[in-house]
Amino acid sequence: MRIVVLAGGIGGARFLRGLKSAAPAAEITVIGNTGDxxxxxxxxxCPDLDTVMYTLGGGINEDQGWGRADESFTLKEELAAYGVGPTWFGLGDRDFATHIVRTQMLAAGYPLSAVTEALCDxxxxxxxLLPMSDDRVETHVAVTENGERRVVHFQEYWVRLRASLAAEAVVPVGAEQAKPAPGVLEALASADVILLPPSNPVVSIGTILAVPGIREAVAGAAAPVVGLSPIVGGAPVRGMADKVLAAVGVESTAAAVARHYGADLLDGWLVDTADADAVAEVEAAGIACRAVPLMMTGTEATAAMAREALSLAEAAR
Amino acid sequence: MRIVVLAGGIGGARFLRGLKSAAPAAEITVIGNTGDxxxxxxxxxCPDLDTVMYTLGGGINEDQGWGRADESFTLKEELAAYGVGPTWFGLGDRDFATHIVRTQMLAAGYPLSAVTEALCDxxxxxxxLLPMSDDRVETHVAVTENGERRVVHFQEYWVRLRASLAAEAVVPVGAEQAKPAPGVLEALASADVILLPPSNPVVSIGTILAVPGIREAVAGAAAPVVGLSPIVGGAPVRGMADKVLAAVGVESTAAAVARHYGADLLDGWLVDTADADAVAEVEAAGIACRAVPLMMTGTEATAAMAREALSLAEAAR
Structure with a gap:
């Protein structure tokens, strides 16, 4: 079975771990967000690609969900001693190696997809693991800080500002000119199932879908497309998805996110049992829907979610 | 008093520490080798610039003479885990910060001299501390390894091969096209004393002198030029200077190195008391010479060497 998953960072990576456990024989292709x-x-x-790679490769810091286990921050302290920032982004000594290798390979002319493959070796x-595109896409967020309207990089919004300001606009800069990375459209066309894990619908999966050709390939794929709601009981399970959902005019409810993706894209949608009353609303929008436990409390709970997604895909086929 | 010093790495840096102690009120300009x-x-x-900066700035690993004190090698191990080398060059986590800041500033368009000034902040x-040139100069060494003639970077010769092969030629690639960095010629022209510490006469000071205009500026300066022999009792005090001296056809003796620099360049030359019999030979070549203790066993011993050099410069004025 060929499964294609569109993934952001922590949520996507943890879901993938459950999926691998639920479908050990499946051939899984991950289309990773590079907008952050x-x-x-x-x-x-490339925070999202690295989170997937480290999580599935056994190198992740399990507690925080990103970055390397057994990490130290000597280099970051030294950079700060030179007065060189930013200091708000927590790059550890082990993590730096990944970025140095990547940067060196990119400078040598390799596309990001080839670099990602080499790192995954x-x-x-x-x-x-495929980046959504080899072209540069950077999600920017418009905010008003101290009375002044500014456009900041998504990481600055997410990490430095901790999404404490309203996101007035979320723009994946460069997405319109980007092309899907080699293998992305082919994987979608030949998939048996396409899954949207409970990643951020705007800045993770939304950015992937913003690369011209990808949304069309997902919507037009022969395979059923099933998503899992990142919103449970009216709030994001983790992260601050509600802040960026507001920027695109979408309510932070499981049903609203399904409608945001749309029936042209989704064949099935899983909501948490806490949102069972959303099932009828989602189905009314033309999307098959089931309420199942959606808290990724561990690999077994996450594997159960993946099995539910695959089951709904089978039913929606 | 304005003192200009042409310096390589460890030997130059340690000499400078003694000089600062011997002449605390002097305004010292260091022209650093960038050929390595x-x-x-x-x-x-930039190993030599960094060794000078760390040594005089209190950050050096005193035991090995290069690299940072209290250093760790996490990043290097991670790079090796990616299969990315070289592994023979010992970059530590603290040291990496210097190279990252430097590379970022160079990429932003700053010349090496401005970057060096920023790091020294x-x-x-x-x-x-001035680099000899803002232009790229790289010392290469011709060797025969396993029957095959190869040209290797000086660092590969020095660090990986530990100068175990004969240096058949030593070429400062790019030197002929290089220009002295801003301030270099001005410092030499306005110097009261110019000193050549016991750095490597071929790959450290020789490379600096190979930048068109620098040798002429040293030789033509109004200030007396005094050097200290890096060879004591027929062998280098530290390092493997004999290997590269052989490549340029110079014997590893205190007198031969003085003659190699030449009377057109040197006004005075200090040899170690072990080489007292070289004094007459050096003086016969037209260079004032004294035999004094030249072992840099500590800051006080090195300060005494610096005082001897300044005294000989005064006498040679």
């Missing part, structure tokens, strides 16, 4: 990529200290950092994530 | 600069992992590494070495 950022250049720091002259290095190319070490981590052996057990999935084929 | 190397790009590693996409980062610009942190270290406050108490001297004005």
């Amino acid at each position: 990529d950022i250049h720091l200290f002259g290095l190319k950092v 070490r981590w052996q994530p057990g999935v084929r | 600069d190397i790009h590693l992992f996409g980062l610009k590494v 942190r270290w406050q070495p108490g001297v004005r």
Whole structure:
């Protein structure tokens, strides 16, 4: 079975771990969000790709969900001693190695997809990890800080500002000119199932779908497309998805996110049992819907979610 | 008093510490060798400039003479885990920060001289540290390894091969096209004393002198020029200077190195008391010479050497 998953960072990575456990024989292709990529200290950092790679490769800091286990921050302290920032982004010594290798390969002319494959040679994530695009896409967020309207990089919004300001607009800069990375459209066309994990619908999956050709390939794929709600009981399970949903005029409810994706894209949608009353509303919008436990409390609970998603896909086929 | 010092790495840096102690009121300008600069992992590494900066700024690993004190090697291990080398060059986590800042500033368009000044803002070495040139110069060494003639970067010769092969030629690639960095010629022209510390006469001071205009500026300066022999009792005090002296056809003796620099360049030359019999030979070549203790066993011993050099300069004025 060929499964294609559109994934952001922590939520996507944890879901993938459950999916691998639920479908060990499946051939899984992950289309990773690169809209939150950022250049720091002259290095190319791809937070979402790395979170997937580290999580599936056994190198993740389990407690925080991003970054490396057993990490140290000597280099970051030294950069601060030189007065060189930003200091709000927590790059550890181990993590720096990934960015140095990536930057060196990109400078040598390799596309990000080839670089990602090379990095995965070490981590052996057990999935084929593709960046959504080899072209540069950077999600920017418009905010008003101290009375002044500014456009900040998504990471600055998310990490430095902790989404404490209203996101007035969310723009995946460069997306319109970006092309899907090699293999992305082919994977979608030949998929047996396409899954949207409970990643951020705006800045993770929304950004992937903003690359011309990808939304059309998902919507037009022969495979059923099933998503899992990142909103449970009217709030994001983790992260601050509600802040960026507001920016695109979408309520933070499981049903509203399903309608935001749309019946042209989704064949099925899983909501949490806490949102069972949303099932009728989602089905009324033309999307098959079931209420099942959606808290990724561990690999077994997450594997159960993946099995539910695959089951709904089977039913929607 | 304005003192200009042409310096390589460890020997130059240690001599400078003694000089600062011997002449605390002097305004010291250091013209640093950049011929051993190397790009590693996409980062610009300037070993000699950094050794001077760390040594005078209190950040050096005193035991080994290069690299940072209290250093760790997490990043290097991670790079090796990616299969990315070289592994023979020991970049530590603290040291990496310097190279990242430097590379980022160079990429932003700053010349190496401006970058060096910015790095020294942190270290406050108490001297004005100038790279010999803002242009790229890389010393290469011709060797025969396993029957095959190869040209290797000086660092590969020095660090990986530990100068175990004969240096058949030593070429400062790019030197002929290089220009002295801003301030270099001005410092030499307005110097009261010019000193050549016991740095490597071929790959450190020789490379600096190979930048068109610098040798002429040293030789033509109004200030007396005094050097200290890096060879004591027929062998280098530290390092493997004999290997590269052989490549340029110079015997490893205190007198031969003085003659190699030449009477057109040197006004005075200090040899160690072990080489007292070389004094007459050096003086016969037209260079004032004294035999004094030249072992840099500590700051006080080194300060005494510096005082001897300044005294000989005064006498040679």
